[in-house]
Amino acid sequence: MTRCQVPAFLIHQIQEELDKDEEEMMVFLCRDLAPDLATADLKEILVALNEREKLTPVGLSELLYRVKRFDLLRRILNTEKATVEAHLARSLRLIPDYRVLMVEINENLEKDEVGSLGFLLRDYAPRMKMAKDKSFLALIIDLEKLNLVAPNQLDLIENCFQSIHRIDLIRKIQKYKHEASVSSVHSQPVYVNAHQASLPNLNLIDPPYHSGIQNENIEKLQKGSSLTLAEPLHMSIEESGSVPHKMSDDSYRMQSQPLGICLIIDCIGNDTDVLEKTFRGLGYDVHCHRYLNMNSMNQKLLEVARWQKHKYCDSFVCILVSRGNSQSIFCTDHTFSGFPLEQIKKYFTADSCPGLLGKPKLFFIQSYVVPENEQECSSLLEVDGNAENISSKVTIPHAADIFWSHCKVDVSKLEQSPTSSSYYLRCLAELLHNPYKRKRCILAIHMELNKKVYDGNMTVDPSQQYSLLLQHTLRKKLFFPT
Structure with missing residues (x-):
């Protein structure tokens, strides 16, 4: 094991402490880091990232911070919330801002609102499977697979939030868009979704949603x-x-x-x-x-x-x-x-x-x-x-x-x-x-x-x-x- 890798027992210990919703959030946050493991569970993804030397103790701290498990930061990783925030302030980030935004939105949605979003999306993706208990993050993954949502393609989500009167979430998206447009790619990496990353010779930031037509x-x-x-x-x-x-x-x-x-x-x-x-x-x-x-x-x-x-x-x-x-x-x-x-x-x-x-x-x-x-x-x-x-x-x-x-x-x-x-x-x-x-x-x-x-x-x-x-x-x- 190299100095930058995480001991396997820590990965196991953290995975055991997370509930189902927290695991789903963490898997979603990691999708772009291991696009070939889009269907794997959390432990498989973390182990693979660790073996590929993409997961460091600092990166693992960020993941716990993003799912708000500050107790595990202290108890397992011996670090504090303020320390992680200091790393993030220096742009030492593992997770794309787009993924963070979607997780934040997910935490601000009620179950009935997610159901309403699923219903509204029938107009845009009639073939998308709409399970009754599907989470917001699962909806986003389905939309990514259909090239309807991407880091720089969020108009569809904005329209749906307009329909359910969640203006506060629209403001979150607009703030993200503004920050993305003025930031330099040298200080803020450009990320893509896992489905797009798996496709060869494709513009990963702004996919050809109607490719072949023109x-x-x-x-x-x-x-x-x-x-x-x-x-x-x-x-x-x-x-x-x-x-x-x-x-x-x-x-x-x-x-x-x-x-x-x-x-x-x-x-x-x-x-x-x-x-x-x-x-x-x-x-x-x-x-x-x-x-x-x-x-x-x-x-x-x-x-x-x-x-x-x-x-x-x-x-x-x-x-x-x-x-x-x-x-x-x-x-x-x-x-x-x-x-x-x-x-x-x-x-x-x-x-x-x-x-x-x-x-x-x-x-x-x-x-x-x-x-x-x-x-x-x-x-x-x-x-x-x-x-x-x-x-x-x-x-x-x-x-x-x-x-x-x-x-x-x-x-x-x-x-x-x-x-x-x-x-x-x-x-x-x-x-x-x-x-x-x-x-x-x-x-x-x-x-x-x-x-x-x-x-x-x-x-x-x-x-x-x-x-x-x-x-x-x-x-x-x-x-x-x-």
């Missing part, structure tokens, strides 16, 4: 084809990625410090702060500019494209927010023909910006579309390079390593609420801010963004709906650092 759309994305917002998208297994991501020949290098230049030009002024915080948090050197006219924007784009520092970075991001039409943006100019979006892209292709050769270049465009009868064509703006004839539909970017996300909404949306942020950009920031989501490649993240925008459209007037177009010529998978 393979055709995903193939289009991989080939660089256009994808318009028409219906909600779900990831295939291939695009959801695996955990944790390691750089390989089929993924872009994303390790430089800074990760790259992020240029934000916000001619409306409502989105700069949240975008700056998001991309600075990802490791980008962020440069923000508000309320530029077209000449100023053109000069700024040229200046940034000529920076030598690109050659020391692994990527580039450009975000534009402005009034415009399908092929141009207007900036703050009152008289305009518009600045061609294609020209913006050309400034950063490899022939114009050699420092970005072979590196991913990401563009996120929010256009507030002005009706044609309100547009004026009197701009004399000159741009570098030969301007191409722009058709009524933006062409697919032909240069390599470009990711082009263009969202359009009628300018009346802005006029009705001049200080409101873009729903598209707000959702983008939320997804990129979440370390769980960043375990997935950019295409998978964008498909979830597509779904969020589509779902948001369902609740508004057609004239106020967002339209989202994704075009790309990426040659590899792109993962943001976690």
